[in-house]
Amino acid sequence: MSHLEIIARFEDMLRMALDIINRQAELLAMHGIETEDGQLEAAEQKLREDMEGWC
Numbered sequence: 001m002s003h004l005e006i007i008a009r010f011e012d013m014l015r016m017a018l019d020i021i022n023r024q025a026e027l028l029a030m031h032g033i034e035t036e037d038g039q040l041e042a043a044e045q046k047l048r049e050d051m052e053g054w055c
Contacts, residue, residue, distance in 0.1 A: 025035045 021040075028035050
């Protein structure tokens with residue numbers, strides 16, 4: 001297995017984890033518990049910006 005294949009599998013796992021987190025946040029919001037503070041979106045945007053300089 002190549003390094004790129006391993007990275008792709010990690011990416012898939014992270015996307016699965018993010019989907020679970022999003023669903024959990026939706027369930028919590030249904031019960032009036034807010035979890036969204038924008039940190040995840042800010043971290044994702046920062047990563048994308050950092051990656052642009054990398055490629």
